[in-house]
Amino acid sequence: MKLSARVSPALSLLIVAAAALVGFASALAAVQPSAADVGPTYAVRGCRIVPATGPPVEKGAIVIRDGLIEALGPAGKVKIPGDAEIVEADGLVAYPGLVSALSNLFLEPPAPAGGQAPGLAAGFPGQARQAAPADDRFPPGPGLLVLDQLKPKKASVESFHRAGFTTVLVAPTQGIFEGQSVLLNLNGEDIAPMVLRNGAALHINFTTERGGYPSSLMGTIAHIRQSFIDADYYAARQAQYARSPAGLKRPAYDPRLEALAPFVRDRRPVVFQCNNQEDIKRALKIVAEFKLNAMLAGATEAWRVAEALKKSPVPLLVGLDFRPPATSKYATQGEELRKRAEAELYPANAAALARAGLDFALVSGANADGAAVLRAVRAAVKAGLSKEAALRALTVTPARFLGLDRALGSLEPGKTANVVLVKGEIFDDGAQVAAVFADGVLFKYAEVSK
Amino acid sequence: MTARGRVIIAALLAAAVASAAASAADAAAEAGPARRGGADGAAGAGGVRGAGGADAKVAAITNVRIVPVVGAEVASGTIVIEGGLIAGIGAGVAVPAGAEVVDGTGLRAYPGMIDSYSQLGLVEISGVAATVDNRETGRINPQVRALEAVRYDSMHIPIARSNGVTAAVVAPSGGVISGVSCLLRLDGWTNREMAVKPMAAMHIELPGLGGGRGGFAAGRMGAGTARVDGPGILAELKALFAAARAYEKRRDAAAKDARLPLPEFDETSEALLPLLKGEMPAMISVHGERDIRAAIAFVRDEGLGAVFYGVEQGFKAAGELAAAGIPVVLGSLYDLPPVWEDGYDAVFRNAGVMAKAGVKVAFSSSSSSLAKDLPYHAAKAAAFGLDRAEALRAVTINPAEIFGVADRMGSLEKGKAANIVLADNDILELRTKIVRVWIDGRECDLSNRYTELLEKFKKKGSNL
Amino acid sequence: MKKTVALVALVALAAILPPAAAFADGGSILVKNGTVLTVTKGVIPRGDVLVVGGVIKAVGENVAAPPGVRVVDAAGRYVLPGIIDSHTHIALAGTNEGADAITPEADVGSVINADDTAILTALSGGVTMVHTMHGSANPIGGANVVIKTKWGRPSEELVVTEALPTLKFALGENVKQSNRALQPGQAQRYPATRMGANAIIRREFERARNYMAQWDRYRKAAAAKNPAANLVPPRKDLRLEVLAEMLRGERVARCHSYQATESLEFMELAKEFGFKIQCFEHMWEGYKIADELRAAGIGISVFADFWAYKMEAAEGIAEMAGYCHNKGILVSINSDSGERIRRLFNDAAKTMKYGGLSEDEALRLVTINPAIQLGVDRIVGSLEVGKQGDIAVFSEHPMSAYTRCDMTIIEGDVYFDRDALVKEREESAAKAAAPGGEGGVS
Structure with a gap:
C-alpha cells in the first residue's frame, strides 16, 4: 500500500508552498507557527514511534497540527481529529527529526x-x-x-x-x-x-x-x-x-x-x-x-x-x-x-x-x-x-x-512537529526515509509498498 | 711560512702523534717554495699542487701500518713513492737512496678515499644562487658536462682532501637527464688538470620517494604519495635513445654518401651517443623498489653500462641488483627513510643488506660542504650491519672499480697512483686525524678554509 | 612481490607497538654491566644504573635490582645520560609566526604536537629532551619550550616545567628576509637590514619599559588611599607582557645569530636593557668573538660542521665548537633538524678531531652542557643519584663513528628498544616467508 493514500504529491507541493509563503517572523517565534498558518492537520497512523525521550510505542499515532505535535500515543488511544489528513504509516518507524x-x-x-x-x-x-x-x-x-x-x-x-x-x-x-x-x-x-x-x-x-x-x-x-x-x-x-x-x-x-x-x-x-x-x-x-x-x-x-x-x-x-x-x-x-x-x-x-x-x-x-x-x-x-x-x-x-530542548529533539505533545518516517530502523543499513515533517510540513520521499 | 703551516697542523695533532707531526713539519720545510701555506693571502685556494720538480721526488713512508684495502694488512712496512706512483710497498721494502723519508710510526697508511657522488666545485654556498652550478634548467640535458663548470679552487675541496678524500665524482643533477659527471683528483691548478675521467657517467634521475605520505620525512617535506612513475620516464628515455640511434645512423650514412641528406645537428642525440655506445655508464638516480626493478630491465634492454645512485629501497631488490651486476652508489646517509614501512634504520642498513646479497656498494657525500664526511657514511652503515672491511672498500676500491679506474687508484698496490693518506687511527672514525696526504705522489697542503680562518682569529688578542 | 607487501604491512604495525609498551616499567629499571659514562662523575667500566620511580637511585657496581624491577643487561654496551638537544623545532604545529617581525606572544608551548614522529626519530638517536623553539623569521620571535621525548604520552606530560623560560630572537639574513622572493605586490617587510633588526628590537624593549611603567603607575594610583574616580587601567598586551618578563629577568634570550658584529650589538642591547642572553644559536662566527662571549658568560648552541648553506654561514669552521669550549664558553651541539637530531652524538664526536676535545668533553656538548643552558642540569644531563632516569644505551662508545643507539629510557621507562624492534621485524619476515603464512595476503 501507499504511504499516504490521501495526500497526493500535488497536495504535498501545495502544502510546502503555503508554508513558504507564510514565513516565520523571528527566531524564537518560529517555533510557534504564526496564527496565519493554516496548513493541513495530519494524523500519522500505524507506525512504531521512537520518541527518543521515552520508551517506543509499537503501533502508534501522531497528530500534527499547526507545526506542532498535538497528540501522540498508541494508535487506539489517540483520537484522530476530523480535519486530519490520514497518513497510513504501517511498517514505518517515526523518529524525531535529527539535528x-x-x-x-x-x-x-x-x-x-x-x-x-x-x-x-x-x-x-x-x-x-x-x-x-x-x-x-x-x-x-x-x-x-x-x-x-x-x-x-x-x-x-x-x-x-x-x-x-x-x-x-x-x-x-x-x-x-x-x-x-x-x-x-x-x-x-x-x-x-x-x-x-x-x-x-x-x-x-x-x-x-x-x-x-x-x-x-x-x-x-x-x-x-x-x-x-x-x-x-x-x-x-x-x-x-x-x-x-x-x-x-x-x-x-x-x-x-x-x-x-x-x-x-x-x-x-x-x-x-x-x-x-x-x-x-x-x-x-x-x-x-x-x-x-x-x-x-x-x-x-x-x-x-x-x-x-x-x-x-x-x-x-x-x-x-x-x-x-x-x-x-x-x-x-x-x-x-x-x-x-x-x-x-x-x-x-x-x-x-x-x-x-x-x-x-x-x-x-x-x-x-x-x-x-x-x-x-x-x-x-x-x-x-x-x-x-x-x-x-x-x-x-x-x-x-542549543538551548532548544523544550521545543526540539524528541517526539512529545507540544513539541515542534519534526518527524521522520523511516522504513526500517534508521541506523540499519538499507533503511530508507519515506517522509519527513519539518515544522509540520510534509515532505514525501518514497513510495513505500508494504 | 711553510713551516708555520706545518705547525698549525702539528698543533691540531694529539700528543700520541706529536713526533710524527714534527717530522712532517721538517719534511714540509725541506720542500720549501714548492708548497703554499694557508695564510699567504690565497685563502681557500684549492690548488696546492707542487710546482716543478716536486713531482719527481722520491719519498718513502716507513714504519707505517699499511691498510692496502686490496691485499693483507702490513703491521709495519714501507711505501716508496716514485714518479707519482707506488714504486714499492710492504714489510721488506728498501728505502731508495736519496728518498725523502717520512716516519710513519704510530700511523696507518690508507689509499685516498673516493667520493662517488659529490657537488664539489659546483656548489659553493648552497643558499646563494650565484655560487650554485649543479642544476641546469629543463629536463633533458645530456649535453652539459660537470667538468666544464668545476670551480677548481672551491673552498670545499681542501677541506675534503684534508680528511683523506683524494678523488671525487662531481655530478650534475636535476631534470631527467642531468648531464655528464666527471671524476676528479682533488689536487690541481685547473679543472682539466684535476680530471681523472672528464666524462665519468651520464646522469639520469628518476623521481624520488621523498615526502611520501606517512614517511618519516612527511612532516618535513610535505605530504604526497610515494612516486613510482619511473617506468613512464624510462619509456620516454627509450624513445629518446631510439631517436639518437636513428639520428646516428642517418648522420653516419650521410657522411659516407653525399647523395643522402645530412640531418640537422641534434645536440641531444649527439650527447647521448657516447652513453649508447658504452663509452660511459649511465648513473641512474633511482629510489623506490618498483623503479629499481624497472631500471634494471631498462639498462638490460638498452644494453647500457649502469651505476645506480640513491637506491633507498635497494634492500628490497638486493638479489635482483646483484644478479644484474649493477653497482650501487648510496646517497647521503644524513637522511630519513622516505617510506615509513621501511623502518627507522632503512637508510642505515640498506648498504649492509645489499652488500650481503653481492651488490657492489660505494658511498657518497652527495654534498660539497660536507664532502669531508664521506668516511662517516661508511661507518654509519657499518654500525647497522655492513661489514667494516666492506665499508672501507666502499670508499676506496669499490668506487675505483665502479668508475673504471681501479688500475690507477682505490688501493695501495705497487704500480698504482700514490694516493696515500696517513691517519693516526681508523680512517672511518670521527676522532681520527689525517696527518699527511699524497695525491699522485705529490704531498698535499692540508691547510684549508677552516684552518686559515682559525689561525687568523687566533691572532686576535684578548683585551678583555 | 606479494610477500614483500605483506611484510611491509606487518612492520608498519609493529612500528607503533613499542610506544604502547613503554611505561610498562613503571618508571623503574636497572641497566646492568655496561660501561657507564656518567659525564660528571667519570666512567665506570662495568657498572649499573638503577632508576626507581623515574629517579636515579644508584650508579655504581653490583647494584641489585629491587623486586619486580626490570633488568636490562648492557654488557658490552655503553650507558650514558639521555642526549639533550638545545635547539630543535620538532613536535610543533608550526615553527614561525612570520607575519609580523615582533611576535613574543606566539608561544610554541601552545602548539606542541605530541604525535610528531620526529619524537620517535629523536628517541632512535638517544635524545630524551629537546628545547623546541620558535623559528628565526623574526627579530623577536616567540617563547620556546623544553620537552621530553615521551612518545605516546599526552603533550602536557612532555613539558619540562623546571626549565628556564626562554624567548627566541633572531638576527641577520633570515630576519631581513634577504633570501626570500617577494610575491608580486608584496612589500618588503621591515626590517630589511641588520640596522633595522637592531633598531626594532630596541624599539620593542623601549615599548615594554613604557608598558611596565604604565602598569606601575596604575597600580600605585589604584592602591592609593583615595584613588581617582575615573582611573583607567592600561590594556593588557600579551606581546609586551613577554618582553616585560625579559626585563624582569624571568626569561632569557636565545638568539639566532651568525655574524660577529650582529652578535656583539645584541650583547650591547642586552646591556642597555638589562636582559640576559643565555645562548647564541648557530653563531658561525662565534670563534671570532670567543673572548667577548666568555667574558659575558654567554653560551653557544651550534652545529658541528653544517655550514656554507648561506652567505652568513660561509665563515663557519668545524673547529668552532671545540675552540670555544677550550676558551671556556659553554657549548652545546644542536640539531635544528628532525633528521640531524638522531646523530647528534656523531656531531659531538667531530669536536675531538676539530678542536681536540677528549671523549668525555665531547660527550658533554650533547648532555650536561645543553642541560646547563636550559637550566635543567639539576635534574638531567648526567648519571647521578637523584637526577631523573633519562638514559641512552649505545652499542659502542657514543663518540665512535661505528656506534648505534640501542635503547632510550626516560624516567625509567623504555621508549626506544632497538633489539625489540629488530626481533619483531625478523619475526614478521619469518612469518611472511613461512608457507601458508601472511605471505599470500596482501
Missing part, C-alpha cells in the same frame, strides 16, 4: 585553499576554512552573521531530509573568528521561515589569516586570547564611560570588539573547531582562561583526550569524518596504519565517548551529502555506539546544547 548542531549547508563551497596552515588536518571542516573568502562582501569576523550568506537549495534540503535531518546549525567557514551561526529548521526552500535562531553561536577556528597576521597556529592562539582580552577591556571601558563619562576620554567604537564582547562577558555560546587532540586541549585552555560558554566541534580525536574532557566537561559536537587528521600519529606512520585507523579507530570515537560518559552530539560538519553522513553514523554504530546513544546524540542532546 546536526554543526553544518555548512547552503554555503557556497569556498575556492580551493592556497595553503594549509601547519597542524591543521586535511578533510575536516577546518580545512575548507583555509580558503579565500568566497564572497568579499562578507569579511569574516565575530560580527559576521552567516545567515546573510546562505543560498538555500532544494537538493540540499532533500539530501538532509533523506538522512533524517530536519534541523541544522549552519556555521560560517572562513577566518579565525568566523562569525555567528544560524539554526534552521529545514521546512522548505525559503530561508526566513527556516530560521530558528540567528546568531546562535560564535565560531572560532584554529586557522590562520591569509597573507597577514596571524600566519601560524601559535600566532592564532595568541590572537584569540588577545582578542578576548581586548573585547573585555573594550566593554569595561564602554561601561565605565557610560557610568560616569566626566573626565574620561570617550572610548572609540570598534565593531569587531563590540561584536565579540557578549561572548566573553555575557557567556553567549562559542564553538571551537578542534581538528585533532591537541586542538581540544588548546581550546579547553582558552575556555578556562576566559570562562567561556563553549562547545567543541570536530573533536574526532576526543577519545584520545577523554580524561582531560572528563575534568573539564564541555559539550562536544563530534564530527563524522573518520580520516585521521594529517598531524596524527595514525596518519604519519604509513598507509597501512592510516587505513586501519580510518576504518576501525576513528569510527569508534563516539562509542568511546559514550563509554566515558561524555556529553556529545554527532554533527554533519562540512559534509553536504546527507547519505554519507548517515552512513558515517551507521559506521559509528557498527563500531560500538548503541543505537539509543546515537539517536540521543542526534536529537535530544544537540537540542539541549
